[in-house]
Amino acid sequence: MFSPEGPGLRELAVQALSSVERGYDLLAPKFDHTPFRTPDAVLDAVAAALTRMGPFGNGLDLCCGTGAGTVVPARVCRDSVTGVDFSAGMLAVARRRALPAGPRVHWVRADARALPFAPVFDLVVSFGAFGHFLPRELPGLFAQVRSVLRPGGRFAFPLVAPPRPGSPAYWALLGFDAVMRVRNAVWRPPFVMYYRTFRPSDVRRELTRAGFRVELHALPEFGRRRDGSPRVRLVVARRPAR
Known part of the structure; x- marks a missing residue:
């Protein structure tokens, strides 16, 4: 969970009662010492999969945060890499990161939701950010x-299989989302972060509606569940060449 270098209970409480932007500005200096950061094992597996598909020219890390995931496009892109985030605090940490x-x-x-770029990227990646978008925002985001x-460019991100109903992980995520809904019902500004709203079937449908051709690639580093389905997939959505 949290390392000794991570935020304390009071710091987390202040963050949770802030807006999303302000909350991450506050959390930024210690974010990499929390369980919210995408594990290196996931980043390495995604980089390996994209290496087999690349190389790419220009890459974009969407909602890059502290830049931990920006190492992935930096490994597989030849020309340039851009990290974009709306938290100034997170970007300040990212600028100090060695890539x-x-x-x-x-x-x-x-x-x-309002990217200031022309169509110049060959690869867009994102890690751990989609819980900050409500389901109704996905069409605009995609x-x-x-x-x-x-x-011909690709949009790629890892997608963990949802926990089985009744499992400890299932109840933990259900409880977290319930607490956040209550918090947002009684406190302003809202802090949008939900773990159970980014459903695989919805994601694939909305990507297709946005004009992508969607492929799912198992990440073998994480094995399979009892029913044979992958524990972690890489979603690769391609913008058609025409």
């Missing part, structure tokens, strides 16, 4: 991603 030598790196503060991709 693999090679492509040029740029950091941009912007909202993922349309924004498509708008910044070159024809």
Whole structure:
């Protein structure tokens, strides 16, 4: 869970009672020491899968946070990598991060729902950010991603299989989402973070509606569940060449 270098209970409480942007500004210096950061094992597996599909030219890390996931496009893109996030605090940490030598790196503060880019990217990745978007926002979000991709470009992100109903993980996520809904019903500004709203079937449907061709690739590093389904998949949504 939280390491000794991570935030304390009071810090987490202050963050939870803030807006999403302000909350992450406060959490940024210690974010990499929390369980909210995407594990290196996931980043390495995604990088390995994309290496087999690449190389790519220009890459974008959507909702890059502290830049932990930006290492992935930095490994597989030859020309440039851009990290975009709306938290100034998270970007300040990202700018101090050491990334693999090679492509040029740029950091941009912007909202993922209104990206300030032309269609110049060959690859867009994102890690752990989709819980901050309500289901009704997905069509607009995916349309924004498509708008910044070159024809033939790919939008890739890992997707963990949902926990089985009745399992401890199922009840933990259900409880977390319930607490957040109560919090947002009685406190302003809202803090949007839900774990059970980004459903695989909805994601694939909305990506297809946004004009993507969607593929699912099992990440073998994480094995399979008892029913044979992958524990973690890589979603690869391609903007058609025409």
